[in-house]
Amino acid sequence: MWRHLNTITTRTSSISRMRSLSALVQSKALVNGNWIDASGSATFEVRNPSSGEVIGHVPNMNVSDAQDAINAAKQAYESKEWRSLTAKDRSNLLKKWHKLIEQHTQEIAEIMTAESGKPINESKGEVAYGNAFVEWFAEEARRIYGEIIPSPVANREIIVMKQPIGVAALITPWNFPLAMITRKAGAALAAGCTVVVKPSEDTPLTALAVAKLAEEAGIPGGVINVVTTNKAAPIGDLFCKSPDVRGISFTGSTEVGKLLFRNSADGIKRVCLELGGNAPFIVFDSANVEKAVEGAMASKFRNCGQTCVSANRFFVQDGVYEKFVSQLKERVEALKIGDGQSCDVQIGPLINQMQFKKVSGFVEDARSKKANVITGGKPLPSIGPLFYAPTIITDVPPTAQLYTEEVFGPVVSIIRFKDEPEAIQKANDTRRGLAGYFYSENLQQVFRVAKRLEVGMVGVNEGMISAAEAPFGGVKESGVGREGSKHGIDDYVDIKYICMGNLKYD
Numbered sequence: 090m091w092r093h094l095n096t097i098t099t100r101t102s103s104i105s106r107m108r109s110l111s112a113l114v115q116s117k118a119l120v121n122g123n124w125i126d127a128s129g130s131a132t133f134e135v136r137n138p139s140s141g142e143v144i145g146h147v148p149n150m151n152v153s154d155a156q157d158a159i160n161a162a163k164q165a166y167e168s169k170e171w172r173s174l175t176a177k178d179r180s181n182l183l184k185k186w187h188k189l190i191e192q193h194t195q196e197i198a199e200i201m202t203a204e205s206g207k208p209i210n211e212s213k214g215e216v217a218y219g220n221a222f223v224e225w226f227a228e229e230a231r232r233i234y235g236e237i238i239p240s241p242v243a244n245r246e247i248i249v250m251k252q253p254i255g256v257a258a259l260i261t262p263w264n265f266p267l268a269m270i271t272r273k274a275g276a277a278l279a280a281g282c283t284v285v286v287k288p289s290e291d292t293p294l295t296a297l298a299v300a301k302l303a304e305e306a307g308i309p310g311g312v313i314n315v316v317t318t319n320k321a322a323p324i325g326d327l328f329c330k331s332p333d334v335r336g337i338s339f340t341g342s343t344e345v346g347k348l349l350f351r352n353s354a355d356g357i358k359r360v361c362l363e364l365g366g367n368a369p370f371i372v373f374d375s376a377n378v379e380k381a382v383e384g385a386m387a388s389k390f391r392n393c394g395q396t397c398v399s400a401n402r403f404f405v406q407d408g409v410y411e412k413f414v415s416q417l418k419e420r421v422e423a424l425k426i427g428d429g430q431s432c433d434v435q436i437g438p439l440i441n442q443m444q445f446k447k448v449s450g451f452v453e454d455a456r457s458k459k460a461n462v463i464t465g466g467k468p469l470p471s472i473g474p475l476f477y478a479p480t481i482i483t484d485v486p487p488t489a490q491l492y493t494e495e496v497f498g499p500v501v502s503i504i505r506f507k508d509e510p511e512a513i514q515k516a517n518d519t520r521r522g523l524a525g526y527f528y529s530e531n532l533q534q535v536f537r538v539a540k541r542l543e544v545g546m547v548g549v550n551e552g553m554i555s556a557a558e559a560p561f562g563g564v565k566e567s568g569v570g571r572e573g574s575k576h577g578i579d580d581y582v583d584i585k586y587i588c589m590g591n592l593k594y595d
């Protein structure tokens with residue numbers, strides 16, 4: 090589908106489009122079922138990264154506002170209105186939320202594209218993907234089973250039940266402004282928890298839009314609270330220290346994840362961390378190269394490479410190296426770049442100046458270390474200040490930042506290898522372990538390599554691995570816990586053992 094596209098679009102104004110959007114564009118935060126301003130009516134701007142235009146203002150909440158949200162979530166958790174609901178009632182509420190999100194796909198996608206720069210077709214894809222978590226957890230709500238275990242003592246029963254942990258704080262990033270919220274909130278609500286969501290400062294509008302739909306679905310006030318702020322650190326600290334927050338689920342950078350993990354230690358909180366990756370993408374001589382190129386495009390250029398599971402280091406074996414690189418180059422040069430509002434755009438901007446500097450700095454670092462830029466490798470100021478050309482760099486040395494760090498941008502780094510042990514050693518030569526990919530048509534090799542990659546998720550002959558049904562998460566410094574799948578509930582429930590003694594059976 091991407092092959093035939095090769096022009097660059099011009100910037101179009103997003104503000105007129107945002108004005109025409111429905112009531113889903115919110116300029117207030119949600120606490121205790123009320124749409125409110127921050128203390129002192131402080132606000133911060135939300136900008137469209139494609140054009141730089143200001144597309145909204147949202148409350149810039151402080152620690153005391155966040156404390157109000159925690160109090161509201163606690164009160165809602167303890168309220169009869171929420172506690173008395175059966176699993177089926179919660180499931181039905183989630184189903185209603187799911188339906189409303191589905192019905193508002195276009196509007197949410199437009200909001201998402203305006204604040205994140207994501208191409209509109211990808212935004213619609215994210216609404217469907219993120220909403221699949223709401224549907225999945227609506228179904229799972231009714232399957233949070235306990236156990237009865239055969240007792241070693243006569244006249245006794247061992248009963249195990251799962252109960253909600255209480256209030257959960259959810260901190261989410263900008264790159265998947267909807268899915269990273271629903272993957273957490275869907276599970277939390279299914280389990281019977283209440284939540285305080287702190288979305289990224291770059292993409293609060295999508296979060297507020299889905300919260301509005303949760304309200305319309307009839308989810309009681311205080312069950313979902315949304316705290317918008319551009320002062321994340323003190324609020325993160327409050328979440329870690331507050332005894333009323335029983336769990337923290339964070340998706341974002343490894344650096345911030347480590348901080349939250351450390352700060353949560355005192356309160357022995359449940360912590361789920363979905364952090365950065367450094368995914369290897371291995372193409373063996375045994376691969377179908379056409380499929381590998383297809384998978385590389387899908388994995389690397391999803392959301393302009395700003396995806397935690399995007400392939401980061403490409404290892405290509407001698408025998409297929411030239412073919413893979415030349416086919417990939419042709420595809421990369423055909424990508425259409427521009428404002429994501431145009432339906433045919435495939436590559437949008439980087440999210441902000443900090444990311445832009447990081448990506449261009451990594452490319453310059455690799456260049457200075459004798460890597461070869463075979464296409465791209467430059468900013469595209471004629472489209473906008475945050476656009477960077479889709480890039481391929483070969484002969485990237487292990488000392489380059491492109492090799493050691495997660496690039497989070499449209500840059501393919503290619504490293505040549507001779508044999509399987511070398512590929513595995515290099516793939517695992519990182520402290521991250523989120524996703525890994527490889528292409529091979531050799532069954533023995535498929536099982537060998539899948540077992541040896543030190544990652545939480547493996548794509549074999551596949552570049553797009555995410556699904557609500559599958560456990561998402563990493564090993565090493567890529568995180569702890571799993572989201573999605575039946576395991577996604579685990580972080581939001583406590584296991585309680587009830588020993589029933591002195592029973593009379595005869």
Ligand SMILES: NC(=O)c1ccc[n+]([C@@H]2O[C@H](COP(=O)([O-])OP(=O)(O)OC[C@H]3O[C@@H](n4cnc5c(N)ncnc54)[C@H](O)[C@@H]3O)[C@@H](O)[C@H]2O)c1
Nearest residue numbers: 261262263288289321322325341342345363364365366397
């Ligand atoms: N594993 C996953 O599922 C996954 C998914 C998406 C993104 N990520 C990772 O996230 C990173 C990019 O996202 P980002 O730049 O938004 O990450 P980030 O860590 O800077 O920000 C993530 C969230 O944390 C908040 N935050 C920042 N500092 C904080 C602090 N001191 N205390 C509490 N909250 C704080 C931000 O406001 C934002 O809401 C990449 O490394 C990417 O791989 C991982």
Ligand SMILES: O=CCCC(=O)O
Nearest residue numbers: 264265396397398555
């Ligand atoms: O960026 C990380 C999340 C992407 C995904 O869920 O596939």
